[in-house]
Amino acid sequence: MYNAAEVVIRSSLLGAAMLARVLSAGTSGIEAFIVECEVDVAAGLPASVVVGLPDAAVKESRERTKAALTNSRYFYPPRRITVNLAPADVKKEGPLFDLPIALGLVAATAQAEMPRLLRYAAVGELALDGTVRPVSGVLPMALAIRDEKLTGLVVPWENAPEAAVVHGIDVIPVKTLAEAVGFLSGELAIPAVEADLDSIFHGDGRYDVDFADVKGQEHAKRALTVAAAGGHNILMIGPPGTGKTMLAKRLPTVLPPLTVEESLETTKVYSVAGLMDGKPLLATRPFRSPHHTISDAGLIGGGSNPRPGEVSLSHNGVLFLDELPEFKRKTLEVLRQPLEDGHVTIARAMHTVRYPGRFMLVASMNPCPCGYYTDSRRECRCTPHQIAQYRARISGPLLDRIDIHLDVPAIPYRTLSDKAPGTSSGEMATLVHAARAAQSRRFEGRKIYSNAQMTTRDLKRHAGVDESSEALLRHAMDTLSLSARAYHKILKVARTIADLANSDNIKQEHLLEAIQYRSLDREFVI
Numbered sequence: 218m219y220n221a222a223e224v225v226i227r228s229s230l231l232g233a234a235m236l237a238r239v240l241s242a243g244t245s246g247i248e249a250f251i252v253e254c255e256v257d258v259a260a261g262l263p264a265s266v267v268v269g270l271p272d273a274a275v276k277e278s279r280e281r282t283k284a285a286l287t288n289s290r291y292f293y294p295p296r297r298i299t300v301n302l303a304p305a306d307v308k309k310e311g312p313l314f315d316l317p318i319a320l321g322l323v324a325a326t327a328q329a330e331m332p333r334l335l336r337y338a339a340v341g342e343l344a345l346d347g348t349v350r351p352v353s354g355v356l357p358m359a360l361a362i363r364d365e366k367l368t369g370l371v372v373p374w375e376n377a378p379e380a381a382v383v384h385g386i387d388v389i390p391v392k393t394l395a396e397a398v399g400f401l402s403g404e405l406a407i408p409a410v411e412a413d414l415d416s417i418f419h420g421d422g423r424y425d426v427d428f429a430d431v432k433g434q435e436h437a438k439r440a441l442t443v444a445a446a447g448g449h450n451i452l453m454i455g456p457p458g459t460g461k462t463m464l465a466k467r468l469p470t471v472l473p474p475l476t477v478e479e480s481l482e483t484t485k486v487y488s489v490a491g492l493m494d495g496k497p498l499l500a501t502r503p504f505r506s507p508h509h510t511i512s513d514a515g516l517i518g519g520g521s522n523p524r525p526g527e528v529s530l531s532h533n534g535v536l537f538l539d540e541l542p543e544f545k546r547k548t549l550e551v552l553r554q555p556l557e558d559g560h561v562t563i564a565r566a567m568h569t570v571r572y573p574g575r576f577m578l579v580a581s582m583n584p585c586p587c588g589y590y591t592d593s594r595r596e597c598r599c600t601p602h603q604i605a606q607y608r609a610r611i612s613g614p615l616l617d618r619i620d621i622h623l624d625v626p627a628i629p630y631r632t633l634s635d636k637a638p639g640t641s642s643g644e645m646a647t648l649v650h651a652a653r654a655a656q657s658r659r660f661e662g663r664k665i666y667s668n669a670q671m672t673t674r675d676l677k678r679h680a681g682v683d684e685s686s687e688a689l690l691r692h693a694m695d696t697l698s699l700s701a702r703a704y705h706k707i708l709k710v711a712r713t714i715a716d717l718a719n720s721d722n723i724k725q726e727h728l729l730e731a732i733q734y735r736s737l738d739r740e741f742v743i
Contacts, residue, residue, distance in 0.1 A: 235259075237324035240338040240367065241317040242358035243302075243309050246570035247485040247525070249354065249361035251338070253303040254314060256321030261297035267318075269302030271309050272522065278315045281343050286319055289347035289394045294326050308568060310522050313352040316341035316371070319394055320401065331401040337389065338362050339371040339397060347394040351375040353491035356484055359383040369409065371397055378497035379488060381412035382481075412497055414477060421500035424470045429641040431463050433632035438464070440623045440734060442645045445471045446652035447713030448667030450556070450578040450618060452541065454736065455625030456592040461581040464625070465537045468579060469502040470642040471649050472535075479533045482573060486529050503534035509543040517551040518572055523563040528555050529572035541580040542610040549615055552578070556618045575666075578619065582611075592627050608737070613702075620669060620706045621734040652716040668713045673705070680708040682723050689725055693732045703738040707731045 239254040265279045279300075286293045300318055302309045317339045323329050340358060342350040351373040359380040362370045369387030372380050377390035387409035391397045399405030428438055437453070441464060444451040453461045475483070484499045507516060507527045518526035527536060538544060555561050555574035562571050585604045589595035599607075656667055659679060665671065671679065682690065690707065693699060699707075711723045711731040718727065 235325040235327070237321040237334075239317040239321045239324070239334060241302075241314055241340055242338055242361050242370075243307070243311075243313070244354040244357055244489055245307065245568065246523075246572055247357055247482075247489050247529075249357035250304075250307065251361060251365050252309065252314070252317075253301075254317040254321055255301040255303065256318060256325045257299040257301075258294050258322070258325045259297045259299070263295040263297070265298040265300075267300045267302070269300075269305045269309060270307060271302060271314075272311070274312050275302070275309050275314055278312060278318055278343075281312070281315050281345065282319045282322065284345040285315070285343040285347045285394055286322060288345060291319075291323055291328055291394075291398075292326060293322070298322070308522075311352060311354075312342035312350075313340045313354070315343035316349060316394065316397060319343060320397060323398055329398050329402045331398065332403060333368075333401045336368040337371050337387075337401065338367055338369075339401075340376075341371070341373045341391070341397075343394060349373045349391050349393060349397065354489045355380045356382070356481070356488040359386060359388065360481075360485075362386055371400065375495070377410040378412060378495075379484075379493055381410040382414060382417070382484075382498050414498070417498050418474075418480075418500045421496065421498075424467075424501060424642070426467050427470060427642045428464075428467045428645055429638055431460055431467065431639060432635065433628045433639065434460055434464065434625065435640060437623060437625050438640050438645065440621055441468055442471065442648055443710060443713055443717065443730075443734075444468075444577070444579075444621055445645070446649045446668075446717055447620075447656075447710065448577060448669040449620035449710060449713065450669070451580070451621040451623055452616075452619045452737070453579070453581040453623045453625045454584055454591075455581075456583065456590075456595070456627050457588045459625045459627050461625050462537075462539060465506075465535070465539075465579045465581065466504060467642060468535050468577070469504050471646040472502050472577075473650055473653050475500060475502055475533065483533045486525050486532055486572065490525050490530065492530070503531050504537065505531040505534070506537040506539060509538075509540050511544070511548065513548050513551050516548055517555070517563075518561055519563050521565075523565065523570045525572045526561070528552065528561055528574040528576065531576040532573045534576055536576045536578050538578070538580040541582045542607055546610060546612065550612065553614055553618065580619070581625075583607075591624065594627060616737060617702045620710055622736040622738070623734060624736055648717050651719070652713060655716045655719075668709050668716070671709055671712070676705060676708050676712075680712040680723060682708075682711075682728065686723065686725050686728055690728055690732075693728075697732070697735075698738075699732075699735055700738045703735045707735060710734055 235258045237256045241252045241254050242249050243252045283293050355376040363385045371389045374390040374392045380388045389407050400407045505527045516526050559575035561574045584590040585599040586607045590597040711727045714727040715723045
């Protein structure tokens with residue numbers, strides 16, 4: 218460190234203008250890009266300006282940086298300071314550029330020689346006392362730094378475990394601005410943080426719930442096994458208190474374990490959203506359950522500076538919508554794109570971001586406004602018109618994307634008091650994993666991950682039925698008044714049921730089970 222007089226002398230020897238360049242990173246969607254932070258200290262009236270499409274948080278870094286430098290016993294030059302964040306045509310968001318700007322000022326005013334400056338990138342928010350605070354989006358930034366083949370990344374101490382899951386770079390944790398300067402100048406030795414992915418998955422890849430906790434509802438467990446095995450969206454219909462929410466919360470426990478690739482992709486979403494909660498990596502499939510009062514932007518993502526919504530936060534996991542008809546119809550309609558395409562595109566005047574959104578949709582609803590239409594223990598007082606209006610809150614195009622409609626009946630007391638254990642998550646998971654393995658072999662080399670994603674051509678190739686089964690399906694559609702859209706859904710679900718039975722061909726019993734999972738497509742009669 219130099220005092221003010223020494224800085225003035227060194228500045229005069231270096232010339233009127235001094236320039237420093239520090240590497241950093243920013244995010245757009247869940248992807249990161251390299252940012253060059255150029256700091257120019259020139260002769261002139263004291264002033265400070267930040268250019269390069271900064272948002273309000275970036276512009277405010279001038280005051281935080283000034284106070285952090287002063288309180289860390291560095292000199293803040295009374296000159297004209299220009300900070301350029303390149304590329305200048307991409308918007309920069311958040312306070313993560315505080316640390317690189319401060320490092321640039323230290324280098325530009327020759328207060329420290331930092332030979333490592335151009336081999337390491339730096340991100341971090343600065344407190345007024347020079348403490349480095351954690352920021353969002355560190356994981357995708359670390360991946361971008363690795364792809365740029367830089368030596369490493371200087372990050373806030375709290376963010377280090379998250380960045381360390383990226384192998385191939387040195388992750389240097391710092392608690393203060395002085396520590397960052399000391400490391401980059403070579404005067405302070407800070408060991409790089411390392412992460413063991415195997416131990417993370419082994420320690421955190423467990424669930425606290427189990428299907429064995431649910432008394433009865435073996436029929437519902439079977440339907441959820443089918444849904445998990447084929448990646449099918451499912452709607453549960455039943456009176457209040459029948460265990461619909463309990464069943465939904467336990468669905469991730471039977472899905473295949475997250476792969477490293479899936480975990481990194483999902484973690485990037487949570488990292489950008491600032492929801493890591495101190496975890497270095499997500500090792501279990503996410504389960505999101507937003508309230509029915511959620512807005513369009515909260516569900517799908519958005520805002521002036523677009524952020525991921527519940528759809529993207531449930532990527533590679535489960536999105537549970539309890540009391541589906543209570544959601545605003547306009548809000549539900551925004552689900553159609555991610556259910557179809559597996560991603561969300563948010564367009565703004567200045568830029569467009571894309572978030573992943575491949576998830577299993579699990580929804581629940583009552584059979585009528587009062588909830589007791591199918592409950593033999595309680596009398597339903599709803600009129601047929603009220604029930605029809607209630608069910609009409611869910612649009613046909615959305616129902617078209619839900620493969621399984623499951624009736625969940627009330628549970629009698631003798632079942633609740635039964636001490637015998639029910640089907641557990643482990644038993645269901647064994648069946649699901651075997652069925653998913655068969656589908657992986659079937660769709661090898663293609664971007665299809667489950668039977669639910671099959672196209673019409675795939676159905677002709679992999680879900681063909683014999684003449685007797687075709688006659689059964691035709692009879693069921695005519696007599697049960699099934700809609701035309703139910704035809705392909707039944708074949709997809711029947712293909713999954715056949716996979717669970719380790720059968721190469723779809724048999725009549727597979728079709729019969731698939732047909733019973735289309736209750737809302739039947740003619741509505743009271």
